[in-house]
Amino acid sequence: MPGDTVEHLLRTEAPQVLGALVRRFGHFDLAEDAVQEALLAASRQWPADGIPADPRGWLIRVGYRRLVDLLRSEQARRRREHQAVLAEPEPAGPAPASDDSVTLLLLCCHPALKPTDQVALTLRAVGGLSTSETAHAYGVSEPTMSARITRAKRRLAESGARFTAPTAADRDGRVAAALQALYLIFNEGYIASRGDRLGRIDLAREAIRLTRMLHAAEPADPEIAGLLALMLLTEARRAARTDGDGRLVPLAEQDRSRWDSGLLREGTDLVDGVWGAPDAGPYRIQAAIAAVHAAAASAEATDWPQIAALYLGLEHVNPTGPVRLSRVVAVAHAYGPARGLALLDDLDERHRLSGDQLTSQRERAVRAHLLEMLGDRPAAARLYREAAALTANVVEQRYLLGRGRRCQD
């Protein structure tokens, strides 16, 4: 039996099994550990013995037995006591989520947790990844990732977070936090900012899988659909994004025949379906930008004025340095490098893009490109080198140094 069939089944079942245990017995922290051990047992036994007739039932039974063991050893250590709030009945919320995995996702992305902890807990509890896989994916040691997960669970317990669907009042905030965590997971997989790609769990695909799950549960939510579309449209370009030697290929130079047309169509259809809904948020706008790129048969045919306008809208809802730099690039393409450079100078003066750690590297890279287009090659070469020195990504570093050398020829 192929091992990845088992692995896929386990990842899909993980949140359902955890949901079943937590719903009945509480103890999210211990139940989550118990499910991990059940998944581990299954990944050892199933490839050899075959998948049981009722995989979920098997996992719940093994997880339940492990939970009993964990509870008993903890109870033996100390009798835990806490004040029970019995006077306050559960607020009458909306109908419970049909699928435990969404309730779990929203719990793991609880606002009491730091984004890095939300991501770690989500990948383990909802994604069914082991601590070592998650640690490897983020380039940190296993004890570090383990401590992160333990801290996240402790904070959840302290904050009194419960395994219940959010109330109508805080639903939007909770979904926004979940979208942010999924977006971070996807970006980490896409950019691979630490080290090389070897042996990494594919975080981008994992993020897409989890976002698909959320979209299936909440098909009417336009921002969820927007985020899924953004991921699909970005993922579609994966094969064209690096050349045979692993070098980064910028969008303009990518071989568009290597873009995945199925993913592009699915992403574009998603954007088209939700674009009319009011109050477009950051994911929908970014998906729309990606869809405009996807619609262009060649780089020259790109509708840059529309992209520049979309970036202006994005800057309104998401006024950050990286968005402003992207708008500069779009304006330069639409109206020429001189207009782009003027906008960059203006934004840099008002928002200190070159001094901010988040944007200092890309500000130099963008300025270098604009100066090169305007013919100031010595200044461009210097800035390419500065930008290369500021990135830890080997692929990007090689690309920038190559551009810098070209300007000196």
Place this chain on the structure above:
Amino acid sequence: MKYLLLAYTPVATWDAENSGIDSEEAMAAFAVYQRFQEELTATGEFVGSEGLGHPAVSTTLRRTPDGVVATDGPFAELKEVLASYAVIDCASQERAVEIAGRIVAILGEPIEIRPIMCADLTG
């Protein structure tokens, strides 16, 4: 008269490595029990029955001067613990003993019969 039938099992049995994986013997006994339960349903004597989780997953609540306190774990640590219960509604204590006797004969573990008190006959 309503009676609560309490079925007990040794904790050691519950904790045994192979518990939760039902032997063919146990499955067969349970099938016989299910047929008996159908009989009782037909006579109108069966009210309800459920199996219970391990005592480790129970929570005990007590009123204290500081408010109601919840404690993880069972009310008391015992060697034999409640594993399932059933409520029956039958004509007499003798009939309740007869019914419980059949279940014990089938499933093998001890059952305690507790009459359920009504408004006209308290504690």
